[in-house]
Amino acid sequence: MTDDLDPTSPDAGTPAQPDAPSGPEDRSADGERATHRSGFVALVGRPNVGKSTLTNALVGEKVAITSSKPQTTRRAIRGIVTGENAQTILVDTPGVHRPRTLLGERLNDLVRETLGEVDVVGFCLPADQKIGPGDRFIAEDLVEMRTGRRGPRVIAVVTKTDLVNRDLLAQHLMAVDQLMDFDEIVPISAVKGDQIDVLLEVIAKQLPEGPQLYPDDQLTEESRDDRISELIREAALEGVREELPHSIAVVVEEVVETDPDDPFVHVEPGEGRLVVRATLFVERDSQKGIIIGKGGSRLKEVGTQARGEINHLIGRKVHLDLRVKVAKEWQRDPKQLGRLGF
Ligand SMILES: Nc1nc2c(ncn2[C@@H]2O[C@H](COP(=O)(O)OP(=O)(O)OP(=O)(O)O)[C@@H](O)[C@H]2O)c(=O)[nH]1
Numbered sequence: 001m002t003d004d005l006d007p008t009s010p011d012a013g014t015p016a017q018p019d020a021p022s023g024p025e026d027r028s029a030d031g032e033r034a035t036h037r038s039g040f041v042a043l044v045g046r047p048n049v050g051k052s053t054l055t056n057a058l059v060g061e062k063v064a065i066t067s068s069k070p071q072t073t074r075r076a077i078r079g080i081v082t083g084e085n086a087q088t089i090l091v092d093t094p095g096v097h098r099p100r101t102l103l104g105e106r107l108n109d110l111v112r113e114t115l116g117e118v119d120v121v122g123f124c125l126p127a128d129q130k131i132g133p134g135d136r137f138i139a140e141d142l143v144e145m146r147t148g149r150r151g152p153r154v155i156a157v158v159t160k161t162d163l164v165n166r167d168l169l170a171q172h173l174m175a176v177d178q179l180m181d182f183d184e185i186v187p188i189s190a191v192k193g194d195q196i197d198v199l200l201e202v203i204a205k206q207l208p209e210g211p212q213l214y215p216d217d218q219l220t221e222e223s224r225d226d227r228i229s230e231l232i233r234e235a236a237l238e239g240v241r242e243e244l245p246h247s248i249a250v251v252v253e254e255v256v257e258t259d260p261d262d263p264f265v266h267v268e269p270g271e272g273r274l275v276v277r278a279t280l281f282v283e284r285d286s287q288k289g290i291i292i293g294k295g296g297s298r299l300k301e302v303g304t305q306a307r308g309e310i311n312h313l314i315g316r317k318v319h320l321d322l323r324v325k326v327a328k329e330w331q332r333d334p335k336q337l338g339r340l341g342f
Pocket of ligand 1: 048049051066068069070071072095188191192
């Protein structure tokens with residue numbers, strides 16, 4: 001068990017209301033004042049159905065990490081899409097699943113909490129998989145939320161349409177229609193970019209009237225350090241199997257400008273070398289060995305991949321200093337979960 005974890009607590013819950021910038025009045029071509037809409041949209045669904053890939057496609061930039069491993073997303077990540085007459089704040093949520101650890105329970109709770117706070121829900125159902133008990137479980141929750149009070153509007157987003165032919169898609173759309181009373185059903189492919197604009201329009205129509213909440217150029221509410229730690233985790237997830245992906249957590253310890261000749265001497269921003277120091281946590285010694293690899297080879301690969309993404313994010317070259325530590329059974333330990341920000 002490590003005892004030098006930095007306590008980080010990413011804000012993974014309630015949508016805070018940021019200061020509204022005073023934007024220009026929207027006017028349509030004939031001079032009439034156009035209605036401006038704004039609000040929060042949660043993308044929910046089972047793990048691996050394409051929620052994060054869709055979030056990125058809608059925002060037009062990578063604000064959420066994705067992977068072929070289920071249960072990649074662990075926080076409610078907000079992406080912002082600003083259009084002429086609407087601002088859509090997307091909340092990408094962890095996949096709803098049968099929890100096996102305390103972390104799993106907390107992630108499901110986070111999704112429930114998020115559902116209670118948004119204006120619209122995009123319920124993601126992959127076109128290449130039959131509707132199953134996991135989908136029905138989510139649908140029941142949504143139906144219950146709408147019973148007797150004004151719950152969120154619910155759009156069925158049929159994802160990954162590029163993986164099926166027209167006939168299968170038609171059959172799937174009919175099955176989706178039977179699942180619950182949706183306000184709209186929109187088939188999309190985030191990978192091919194099909195119907196992304198249509199979905200955005202459909203979502204915007206369901207939002208309440210309201211002002212722009214974030215500045216035009218803000219694409220996410222994630223902090224720089226949280227985005228960096230996610231990019232490192234994404235790189236570490238590649239090539240690892242079975243339970244290991246779930247055991248990996250990443251904490252950015254510091255991002256500092258240092259003297260190029262002495263990494264421990266800090267200098268003014270822009271005048272030295274930008275160093276990112278981060279720790280990868282795993283749950284067991286054996287996992288530590290896998291992450292580091294023979295002679296450090298795997299950790300080096302993780303560092304190279306993550307560094308490329310971080311350079312792109314920050315807009316300059318960084319030096320990435322990665323360490324690996326064991327935090328025994330952190331997914332089941334309330335104290336450790338707290339320290340890791342869950
Ligand atoms: N072919 C195809 N694959 C997709 C599409 N969208 C997502 N995927 C793939 O599906 C896998 C899961 O995608 P994610 O976006 O990480 O799924 P998620 O629902 O956010 O997953 P969790 O974080 O586990 O809940 C990845 O391998 C994606 O590349 C799509 O439109 N078409």
